[in-house]
Amino acid sequence: MPAEAVASGLSASTWSAADPLVEVRRLTTWFPVRSGVLARTVGQVRAVDGVDLTIRQGETLGLVGESGCGKSTLGRSILRLIEPTSGEVRFKGQDMLRMGPAAMRRMRRDMAMIFQDPFGSLDPRQTVGDIVGEPLEIHHLARTRRQRQERVRELLDLVGLASSFVDRYPHEFSGGQRQRVGIARALAVDPTFIVCDEPVSALDVSIQAQIINLLERLQEKFNLTYLFIAHDLSVVKHISDRIAVMYVGKVVEVSSARELYQSPQHPYTGSLLSAIPIPDPTVERGRERILLKGDVASPVNPPSGCRFRTRCFKAQPRCAESEPPLDTVRLGDHLAACYFPLG
Amino acid sequence: MSTAPALIATQAPIRQTRIHLLELGRTHPRVILAGSLVLLLFLVALLAPFISPHDPIAVNADNAYLPPLSPSHLLGTDELGRDLFSRVLWGARVSLPVAFVAVAVGLVAGGVIGLISGYFGGVFDLLLMRLIDALLAFPALILAIAIVAALGPDLRNAMIAIGIVAIPVYARLVRALVLQLKQMEFIAATRSLGATPMRIILRHLIPNLLNPVIVQVSLSAGFAILAEATLSFLGLGAQVPTPDWGQMINTGATFLANDPWLAIVPGAAISVTVFSFNLLGDSLRDALDPRLRS
Amino acid sequence: MSLHLLELDDVHTNLTLKAGVVRAVDGVSFHVDAGETLGIVGESGSGKSMTALSIMRLLPRSGRIDSGAIRFKGRELTGFSEDEMEEIRGTEMAMIFQDPMTSLNPVYRTGWQVGEPLQIHRGTDVRASLAAAIAMFKKVGIPEAEKRVAQYPHVFSGGMSQRAMIAMGLTTSPSLLIADEPTTALDVTIQAQILDLLRNLNRDSGMATILITHNLGVVAGICDRVIVMYAGRVVEQGRTEDVFAHPEHPYTWSLLHSIPRLDADDREPLKVIEGSPPDMMRLPSGCKFQPRCPFAVERCDKDEPELRDVRGHLARCWVTQAGTSLNGSVDAG
Numbered sequence: 001m002p003a004e005a006v007a008s009g010l011s012a013s014t015w016s017a018a019d020p021l022v023e024v025r026r027l028t029t030w031f032p033v034r035s036g037v038l039a040r041t042v043g044q045v046r047a048v049d050g051v052d053l054t055i056r057q058g059e060t061l062g063l064v065g066e067s068g069c070g071k072s073t074l075g076r077s078i079l080r081l082i083e084p085t086s087g088e089v090r091f092k093g094q095d096m097l098r099m100g101p102a103a104m105r106r107m108r109r110d111m112a113m114i115f116q117d118p119f120g121s122l123d124p125r126q127t128v129g130d131i132v133g134e135p136l137e138i139h140h141l142a143r144t145r146r147q148r149q150e151r152v153r154e155l156l157d158l159v160g161l162a163s164s165f166v167d168r169y170p171h172e173f174s175g176g177q178r179q180r181v182g183i184a185r186a187l188a189v190d191p192t193f194i195v196c197d198e199p200v201s202a203l204d205v206s207i208q209a210q211i212i213n214l215l216e217r218l219q220e221k222f223n224l225t226y227l228f229i230a231h232d233l234s235v236v237k238h239i240s241d242r243i244a245v246m247y248v249g250k251v252v253e254v255s256s257a258r259e260l261y262q263s264p265q266h267p268y269t270g271s272l273l274s275a276i277p278i279p280d281p282t283v284e285r286g287r288e289r290i291l292l293k294g295d296v297a298s299p300v301n302p303p304s305g306c307r308f309r310t311r312c313f314k315a316q317p318r319c320a321e322s323e324p325p326l327d328t329v330r331l332g333d334h335l336a337a338c339y340f341p342l343g
Numbered sequence: 344m345s346t347a348p349a350l351i352a353t354q355a356p357i358r359q360t361r362i363h364l365l366e367l368g369r370t371h372p373r374v375i376l377a378g379s380l381v382l383l384l385f386l387v388a389l390l391a392p393f394i395s396p397h398d399p400i401a402v403n404a405d406n407a408y409l410p411p412l413s414p415s416h417l418l419g420t421d422e423l424g425r426d427l428f429s430r431v432l433w434g435a436r437v438s439l440p441v442a443f444v445a446v447a448v449g450l451v452a453g454g455v456i457g458l459i460s461g462y463f464g465g466v467f468d469l470l471l472m473r474l475i476d477a478l479l480a481f482p483a484l485i486l487a488i489a490i491v492a493a494l495g496p497d498l499r500n501a502m503i504a505i506g507i508v509a510i511p512v513y514a515r516l517v518r519a520l521v522l523q524l525k526q527m528e529f530i531a532a533t534r535s536l537g538a539t540p541m542r543i544i545l546r547h548l549i550p551n552l553l554n555p556v557i558v559q560v561s562l563s564a565g566f567a568i569l570a571e572a573t574l575s576f577l578g579l580g581a582q583v584p585t586p587d588w589g590q591m592i593n594t595g596a597t598f599l600a601n602d603p604w605l606a607i608v609p610g611a612a613i614s615v616t617v618f619s620f621n622l623l624g625d626s627l628r629d630a631l632d633p634r635l636r637s
Numbered sequence: 638m639s640l641h642l643l644e645l646d647d648v649h650t651n652l653t654l655k656a657g658v659v660r661a662v663d664g665v666s667f668h669v670d671a672g673e674t675l676g677i678v679g680e681s682g683s684g685k686s687m688t689a690l691s692i693m694r695l696l697p698r699s700g701r702i703d704s705g706a707i708r709f710k711g712r713e714l715t716g717f718s719e720d721e722m723e724e725i726r727g728t729e730m731a732m733i734f735q736d737p738m739t740s741l742n743p744v745y746r747t748g749w750q751v752g753e754p755l756q757i758h759r760g761t762d763v764r765a766s767l768a769a770a771i772a773m774f775k776k777v778g779i780p781e782a783e784k785r786v787a788q789y790p791h792v793f794s795g796g797m798s799q800r801a802m803i804a805m806g807l808t809t810s811p812s813l814l815i816a817d818e819p820t821t822a823l824d825v826t827i828q829a830q831i832l833d834l835l836r837n838l839n840r841d842s843g844m845a846t847i848l849i850t851h852n853l854g855v856v857a858g859i860c861d862r863v864i865v866m867y868a869g870r871v872v873e874q875g876r877t878e879d880v881f882a883h884p885e886h887p888y889t890w891s892l893l894h895s896i897p898r899l900d901a902d903d904r905e906p907l908k909v910i911e912g913s914p915p916d917m918m919r920l921p922s923g924c925k926f927q928p929r930c931p932f933a934v935e936r937c938d939k940d941e942p943e944l945r946d947v948r949g950h951l952a953r954c955w956v957t958q959a960g961t962s963l964n965g966s967v968d969a970g
Contacts (some may be wrong), residue, residue, distance in 0.1 A: 066825065067795070206893070213909055232825075277832075278899055283900065284857040285857075295825055
């Protein structure tokens with residue numbers, strides 16, 4: 001066994017369910033910024049800039065952050081829908097980024113994604129039955145046409161849609177129903193791991209609860225592992241076991257959902273929490289607000305040292321000199337990248 | 344968040360072509376009108392041998408220069424006594440197939456180039472688009488003339504030439520559409536399922552390209568007819584004695600002063616044909632445009 | 638003061654579409670007084686945006702106010718000609734919209750656009766309106782205002798664009814500001830800044846604000862009174878504290894219980910509102926919320942309730958009007 005594998009304790013042959021399902025190390029995904037007639041690269045959008053994460057089997061890891069933080073890019077990089085620039089993504093011990101296309105296609109049987117836009121994530125030219133059945137076709141999971149149809153009906157039933165919907169087209173349904181179709185499609189391959197990219201943000205408030213409950217029920221039933229990406233921390237806190245907070249391409253804090261709310265360490269987390277409105281006038285009006293100045297930093301040219309320092313109310317000269325690593329603060333499983341945490 | 348281009352994302356699918364056409368006809372009568380015209384033209388071309396009152400190449404010097412509405416010569420005769428009505432009908436048998444083949448060449452070749460360029464991008468895109476740019480650098484008709492001149496003046500080469508000239512239009516159109524579609528979430532979703540590029544192109548991209556491409560086909564057909572007529576007018580297309588509208592205008596031009604109908608009749612035929620195709624293209628574009636639908 | 642700044646009296650706005658007539662605003666009445674912030678809460682199809690557009694008379698071609706009265710500073714707006722409306726719009730009433738990135742014209746400099754209302758309504762010359770724009774930018778908290786007024790909108794971030802929109806709305810010191818989902822498209826930390834700004838502006842100038850949103854947390858934070866709309870009707874109306882403390886309409890109640898709260902400690906499944914938002918072309922008879930209502934009784938299917946006083950504020954529900962309290966049905970948590 002190669003020395004490297006021994007050191008990390010992880011390799012495809014020794015992986016067991018007790019080990020993390022997904023391990024991300026030093027993942028970066030940069031997008032070139034091109035300019036001029038010859039489309040020369042003048043800079044890089046550092047969408048994901050060195051991220052370490054672990055996701056354990058059966059848990060829901062929430063990923064929050066505001067626009068430009070890279071959470072969506074991170075989710076897609078982990079599934080290799082976007083090619084990462086460097087780093088490592090291990091799924092069940094196997095290094096996904098070094099796999100060839102055939103092996104990758106096999107891996108895709110074990111993982112799936114649910115998308116944000118219930119309108120755009122379904123091919124308008126396919127029936128619901130085709131959409132949900134396509135994964136079965138791609139991976140040859142049903143031997144006969146009847147088997148396939150039965151499985152499709154089963155899946156629709158799991159997500160709460162009538163089987164009579166198989167011949168209808170996406171545009172005939174509401175946003176919530178389309179999102180259910182997307183979930184049924186993701187379940188078709190019987191995956192272990194599902195990346196949920198803002199699955200409820202585009203839905204009406206009264207429908208969001210339905211979909212959130214559905215996702216939780218399915219998780220329990222099939223022992224699914226979720227990476228739940230959203231900008232709404234209230235939703236993320238409700239559904240997640242642990243939460244990772246991202247800011248401009250980096251994870252700045254990771255902890256259990258409860259601890260994140262009760263004792264946030266990173267000033268950004270603190271301001272994020274204080275900015276979220278709580279639907280209770282007495283609570284809401286009595287809260288202490290941390291109001292940040294300025295706008296979110298740019299991923300093309302992030303500030304030196306700690307990226308958050310330009311908006312941070314606790315910033316000191318040290319913050320500009322060097323970038324605090326994620327384990328600067330380590331309280332058990334609770335990590336935060338800050339030299340002057342909230343404490 | 345992806346903003347789905349209105350052109351594609353909100354299209355209602357063609358469930359079964361039959362039903363779709365009926366729906367279309369009810370809300371957009373222009374499509375039915377234009378479609379009927381085009382259908383009529385095709386029928387004329389098909390049935391010309393049966394419905395022509397006279398043999399189009401039968402020379403009859405005594406009957407030359409008869410004006411329209413002469414007995415048994417609805418549109419008159421030309422300088423050699425040949426019945427113009429029959430020649431016009433038979434002329435359709437030249438022009439329409441040329442349009443069909445030329446558009447097919449442009450569509451298939453251009454479409455494939457556009458697909459590869461748009462989907463795979465990178466060096467393919469760079470090289471293929473430079474090729475397309477090279478083609479576009481020449482004015483269409485001049486390029487067609489040059490190609491036919493190089494290959495030798497005959498009908499088959501005219502088809503090829505017009506087809507080549509039509510390639511850039513389709514390449515650019517398809518490439519633009521593919522670039523738009525590529526960004527849409529359902530393509531990302533299909534990739535996340537493990538679909539191969541071939542599957543994505545065949546099952547997901549092409550069906551979603553149909554509507555804009557159909558519109559373009561109608562419009563290209565109009566251009567192709569005109570191009571063929573021009574080539575034949577210049578003597579580079581259909582050769583004597585094949586009855587051809589462009590050729591007829593060529594000979595008719597010399598008699599414009601005294602017997603204008605020799606040129607007007609085929610000219611009108613071209614106009615009507617091109618108009619029908621353009622009308623079809625325009626009305627289809629309006630009918631299929633999701634924004635105008637509601 | 639018995640004269641309200643803005644008063645709507647049984648307003649009906651209909652949209653005539655190919656598929657039929659949609660009663661987008663179906664008998665809505667409320668008032669707004671100077672200095673207060675009124676929240677209008679609802680989901681898609683509730684009619685909240687249409688109500689705002691009716692007030693400003695910016696309805697789409699297919700829309701028309703078919704009956705009812707809209708009184709602004711005592712004047713009857715529904716009778717006004719388009720010219721008269723144009724005089725009020727931008728001077729006494731202003732509106733800001735959801736997506737700041739597309740609300741600004743990309744080919745004009747922001748300073749020029751922000752000063753445009755002054756040019757149009759007060760005949761101010763360009764230089765003076767630019768100076769006013771700089772002052773407004775400072776007021777809404779845009780840093781380096783002198784530099785910013787010369788920039789084009791695409792340079793502005795989301796939060797800054799929204800501030801620019803607010804600045805544009807305020808140049809003529811209107812008495813009423815209507816904000817249609819002003820923070821929905823913004824990041825939450827920016828949202829907090831903008832809401833804070835709106836609250837301060839409201840306090841300092843005595844301007845009235847109508848805030849349209851689907852976010853109950855936002856309402857809880859800055860609205861004095863709130864109106865809940867469903868299927869084009871007002872279903873609940875009252876002081877914010879009252880409505881949140883004891884919602885008297887099942888829709889409001891269900892909404893409050895179905896949204897995850899940051900300060901909730903349990904991981905119990907959320908209470909769900911069954912069904913989907915109503916199809917405005919095919920509304921049920923009787924109470925419009927009845928198909929999804931966990932408290933519905935037989936009467937709800939047949940008769941539509943009136944908006945009546947229930948324990949201190951208004952609600953449109955047979956069940957609560959009859960005396961039942963919705964809170965009593967809540968299990969612990």
